[in-house]
Amino acid sequence: MHTVEIPTPDGPLHALRSGPAASDGGPVVLAAHGITASAMSFAAVARALPPDWSLLAVDLRGRGRSNTLPGPYGMDRHAGDLASAAEHVGRPVVLTGQSMGAYAALRAATRFPGLFTRLVLIDGGLPLPVPAGADPDAVLEATLGPAILRLRMTFPTQEAYVDVFRNHPALAASWSDDLDAYVRYDATGDPGAIRSRVDPAAVAADGRDLIVNAATFGDDLRGLRLPADLLYAPRGMFGQEPGILPQPLVEHWTRQSTLRAELIADCNHYTILTAPAAAARIAEVLTGREVPLHSSR
Template sequence: MSQAQRNGALAREDAHVPAREELRVPVRGGRLAVSRWPADDPAAPVALALHGITANGLSWARVAHHLAGRITLVAPDLRGRGRSGRLPGPYGIAAHVEDMAAVVDELGLQRVVLTGHSMGAFTAALTAVSHPHLLTALLLVDGGVGFPVPAGLDPDELLTEVLGPAMRRLSMTFPDRDAYRAFWQRHPAFADGWSPWVDAYIQRDLVGEEPGLRSSCDREAVRVDGMDQFRAEVSGAVHRLPRPAVLLWAERGLMDEPRGLYDERRLAAAGLDPERVRPLRVAGTNHYTIVIGDEGARIVAEHLLDAATEPGTDGRGDLPSR
């Protein structure tokens, strides 16, 4: 995208914010809550966006803002989170994969640009491998590639070590919504980047009544999904992709620490096939702001637009299986 095109796009974004629709899609055990930001043109491409392990579909709202009605964005609350929080197990990445196939089928989407952030990227990669006919392109955002984890920890300790406050809050209650807002505003990743998009995203997570508000995330769903990311079938999906993908990685981590989940050395050690995955660093972003911060969301939106229109999205971009 040229600078002139970017300038035009920014002007369009300021003038056009697509209205969000709330849908309910039948899946095993109930209905999945799905947010949809429709394109101006009903025939425009569709992007299916999968959120992180303790997030919800509104983590993609700022990306939708930058898309500005040029493509439709569909973002479910995954099983065990948000307004899909009461959907029953069994949980796991494979369950999300089948839920995404149901979303595509129920909404009559046929094929989509598939993207995922963090755990959602692992789910997107496995969906691409399991259902290659569902997607025209794949964009991974700070996830999908296995990385080293501390040894000697049990599953709950491991998830708490990796996720920090995002995991600890699952056992907490909050007297009101302001208290929950204050909890997140103290998080280093959001300290300098609070916005109405962030606020709407974190408030969607709350369930219950005051003074006992709590996160909607089902702890067992988070536990099972978290451990699934380290299974060979899931972490290895990125090496079996049926078509080329882009990996956008944040230069900073979950707690805004200087080293993110990925860097050049970790990605080199992962042995990615450059014909299957093209890693691109997104400067100035951390694990959260790469999707919910203004600059990160703009870059993700640009790549979704490129993926929706570039040659190869008509089915000629398939890679040979290995």
Template sequence: MSRFESPSTPAPEQLGVPVEGGELSVLRWPATVPGAPTVVAVHGITANGLAWFEVARRLAGRATLLAPDLRGRGDSRDLGGPYGLARHADDVAALITALGLGPTVVVGHSMGAWVAALTAVRHPGLVRRVVLVDGAVTFPLPEGVSEDDALAAVLGPALARLSMTFPDRRAYREFWQRHPAFAADWSDDIDAFTQRDLVGGEPELRSSCVLAAVEADGAQVLLDREAATAVHRLPCPGELFWAERGLLDEPRGLYDEERLAAMGLDHTHPVPASAVPGTNHYSILWGRAGAGAVVRAVLGPAAAGPAAG
């Protein structure tokens, strides 16, 4: 079994795609159906391309899925800065161009949703549709709340782990198994995704995420005007799915109907926003309901069925 494979999800291929400053590492699950579309899937702020394992499984070869490790993460950790959401959007555009994909579907989770929307705005000829998963909508910081405090509150233990070392892989596994948003759903697939984040050697294993990249990108999620307005300026169709629960499985998630409406994403907005019941910020990506919603948004209503449902 390869280091990208779990017992229930086939292993992707790995590509190196030229971007400014070097190569972007990209995981590829190939289509098995002639004429199938291609989907580019962008992960969250401290994740890696293997986060899309469940979407890949449910696509079941009906589309080619390309999931890059963003600059400063995973096997792209040595691809240096400057970082920032626009830089990631330009990297996604470079990927689409280098592989000759033409206008394609771009899906993004969490920070990746801002990147997906921004890719469409900055490179409209390359994106024909975006699917945004629990991200892309920016709220103003409450009065008296600093950028650093807001970033720490939103990212929680995901940010803290970047400064931690772990004596072995088991310790890292136990760290994630204690995470309230992961514990109830733990699986071999989640284990493979989290283990792929580790670099270095025992007894000083650490996350592949470059702290400077996460800090720069997180600040832009909170404060960058170009990124904040991208969801309102999409030049192509889009759809937003949001989780009912939060990053730590708390009852209130990042979004709800009232808060989205306050930002203009109500029934009059061209990007429809739908809750995925029973999900938190992470399980919306790897659970049956959330991954099924993404697959249906990518492939259309005909995708509903045993492989995608």
């Protein structure tokens, strides 16, 4: 994958490109990753695309090689960065995002529809119900507290850091070279103090935005004017059923919007991007080569 630097007023947004250069004029997929992830999340999907397609996966600000770009964070800011990436390509692109990246992609598709030809949400993008009167910080701690704690930890070696992921219940049974490369890309620091590149403050700010402003993503879904698909996993962040997007929630939003939805078999919230069969199906939908989706309506 080739390094691409996308100009922003705050400095370059880092991205990784696979396939032909955008200047070759072929079709391009622009991809946004999850809340503690990086551009390397999309390696298997990139490999599954036809050879004339490019995939441009960004490191969202606060992550990967974009971790020095400053806040504020939040989906509006990430949507603006995705718009900058599309403008850098110079023609409309297919837009996709996984997990938190799906919310950023949804916001970008709503705010800047002329920059994109279609939208594909991957296991994210639907407003998650928040109990009435719930303390957003308590919800944040319950959902992202362990991840933020890991981001603040240091490890003696890169191998010790890789082992954290290799032993994760959602990843252990599906460990691959792609996952190994993804973790090593995320690792930084000197021996004895290896840590994640992800800024914990960015994760906390983005997580709080997803909770406090959950209803606004419903407004985005209702306002979509682009062809839009949702691909979602039957298992969640610890590799167990149910997935993070319950079937009733999916059915509600396919009724409330133009979104089409399909459950991708035999994967979880993470392996929906890395399992070969799941990555191949995502590539089919991104490129429009697929048989019609089985809608959840």
